[in-house]
Amino acid sequence: MSTMSAPSARMLTREDLDRMPDDGNRYELIDGEIVVSAAPVPPHQIAATRLLVTLAAACPAHLEVSHAPFDVVLGEHTVVQPDVLVLDPADLDSRGLTGPPLLAVEVLSPSTRRRDLGIKKRAYEQAGVAAYWVVDPEADEVTLTAWELRDGSYVAAGAVAGDEVWAASTPFSVTIAPSRLRR
Structure with a gap:
């Protein structure tokens, strides 16, 4: 991951992002800063795809499951692309999601780990994303860690590894064993 700083003191906006x-x-x-990530590696993509399929199978008809690249506008100076997300289709426009998703999931890679657990987690929390999950497909045993928004702050909702099963309730009921997210 690299960060491209603005040439002046001004914070960049979505219009600047659109020119990339x-x-x-x-x-x-x-x-307000552009963050560039290289194409993901196979373990990342396999975990994201398998999680997408699991969520889609349990997703209620009034919601939608999607994946990156997919712009999520969290504010004038923050536009992110979660690896997997659950959204309300009413919040879509022609360019992406115009508000917080119900669930944002980031699949860790060595180049994104610090950002996904730091500034992106804070951005999701501040924007009011109801649930945030992080999957680590390259740990000895695949892990899934989840937080849910309570009174404006994230609280731990679950942490499982390997064959342990986690029963999520937000944004809908679904069970996940992290070991199923790796080949």
């Missing part, structure tokens, strides 16, 4: 090249990298805007 279509070059295979993922561009996000966090607190």
Whole structure:
């Protein structure tokens, strides 16, 4: 991951983000700074895809499950692309999601771990994302850690590894064993 600082003291906006090249990298805007991520590696993509399929199978008809690249506008200076997300289709416009998703999931990689557990977690929390999950597909045993928003702050909701099963209730009921997210 690298951060491109603004050439002046001004914070960048979605319009600046829209001018980034279509070059295979993922561009996000966090607190007015462009953050660039390289294409994900296979363990990351396998975990994200398997989680997407699991969530889609349990998703109620009035909600939608999607995946990156997919712009989620959390504020004027913050536009992110969660690896997997659950959203209300009423919050969509032609360019992406115009408010917080109900669930944002980040799949960790060595280059994104610090950001996903730090500034992105804070951004989701401040924007009012009801649930935030982090999957680590490269740990000895795949892990899933979850937080839920309570009174404006994230509280631990679950942490499982390997064959342990977690029963999520937010944004809907679904059970997940992290070991099923790795090949």
